[in-house]
Amino acid sequence: MVLKEKIIRLATKFQDSDLEKSFPLDYCIPVYHAVSDVDVAHLKHIVQYKKVKDFESDLDELCRFFQFVTWSEFKDFHAGVFQPKKKIALLTFDDGLSEFYFNAVPVLLRKGIYAVNFINPKFNKNNELMFRGKASVILDMISGKKNIHPEIFKLLDISGISEKALKQKILKIPFEKQNLLDQIADLAEIDFEEYVKTQKPYMNLEQLRSVSRQGFGISNHGWDHPLYKDLTLEKQIENFQKGAQFLKENDFLTDSFAFPFTDFGVEKSFFDQLFQRDFFCTMGSAGIKLDSVTKNFQRIPMENGKSAQQTLKQETAYFNLKKMINRNQIYRR
Ligand SMILES: [Zn+2]
Structure with missing residues (x-):
């Protein structure tokens, strides 16, 4: 085990289990990709996705500590016009996979929980695998x-x-x-x-429209899932814009963007361009972390073989450790 993991594990032992109190931010944004009880060849070596029953337990655990909100409640909260009873949680998914449509949506509908899925529009025709x-x-x-x-x-x-x-x-x-x-x-x-052709890994346009009609959010994850820090600013904007165009044409969410992979190394100039227009937020996946770009919200990756409670406890312990050495915020040049 590497030293970092040992330290986190030790710190987690002393972490208060009452996450409602100890969770360090007033919002929590978990991120998933898929939920499935069967082997999915195009996912199983890159995503440790959960089984349906484990996903349900995650949601039940999260409900104990947080109040799940919709997209508009999340926005209103940040505008200061929504007063929640508890700290809030916004459920997010990435990549527009069909497992969301077939396996996650029925659970979410039953539990009355909103989610937004950040998609790569290039793949919705199921012509190509990411x-x-x-x-x-x-x-x-x-x-x-x-x-x-x-x-x-x-x-x-x-x-x-x-x-x-x-x-x-x-x-x-x-x-x-x-x-x-x-x-x-x-x-x-x-x-x-x-x-x-046979597996149809991604939600097609009809399925995207259907989940949107059922009240879920569909938003932008870039056109085809590049690592943004490896693109020039011009290419970053182009990739973002191409994705945004599809969302606009289909009346999905156009006020947000979640970085494919990570926002690590993405400079302030990209955010400046996005936030010039009427735009609400961007999202990364760096765990519990603050960001010098205040409307770049960091999400917590949940697909790690641990329960939601364990993940949040560990993330909280890690955040508090980093806080002691002033490393709990990302600064962008
Ligand atoms: Zn992704």
């Missing part, structure tokens, strides 16, 4: 295979034929080099076109 999904499918298909094509190792500059080294390398392929994933798939005889 590159991280491709990596997961490849890992799934090559797992335990005796005869992995030697060209794949060459392509990735791996000496030897270790399956573990190969998997690690595949998972690290960045957005800019996603062509490599297509080349590996060809060599491994994986047909991504066939895969998306």
Whole structure:
């Protein structure tokens, strides 16, 4: 275990379990991707998604400490015109996956809990898999295979034929080099076109409209899920804008944006451009953290194999530790 984890674990032991009191911010924004009881090849190697019953327990735990709010209540709260009875929680999902439609929405409707899903509009036609999904499918298909094509190792500059080294390398392929994933798939005889046609990983337009009609939010997660810090400012705006256009055309939410992967390393100039117009907020996924861009809200990743209560307790302990050394806020140049 690395030192950081040891320290967090120790600090968590002394953390008060009454999260209603001890949670350090007046809002809590959990983020999920999917909920499923079955193996999903394009997710299982990149997201530790929860089973339906574990997702439900998360919601029940969160309800004990927080009051779930809708998008407009969340906005009103930040405008100072909504007075909640407890600290508030806004439930969010990323990537517009069909597991949201089929597995999460029925639970949320039953419990009367609102959620917003940040989507990459490029994929709603199910013509293509997002590159991280491709990596997961490849890992799934090559797992335990005796005869992995030697060209794949060459392509990735791996000496030897270790399956573990190969998997690690595949998972690290960045957005800019996603062509490599297509080349590996060809060599491994994986047909991504066939895969998306049969699996339909993403909510299509009709499903997006349906969840929106049922009161849920659909918002922008960038056109095709690049890592924003690796893009120039111009490309960041272009990628944001292309996603925003789709949301506008379909009457979804246009006042917000959640960064694909992370907002780490994204400079103030990007936020300045967004907030020039009538725009409410952006969201990152750095856990409980403050941000010098005050309308960039940090969310708490929940897909880590732990219960919601355990995650929030740990996050709170970590936040308090960082506070002691003034590291609980992100400063942007
Ligand atoms: Zn994402």
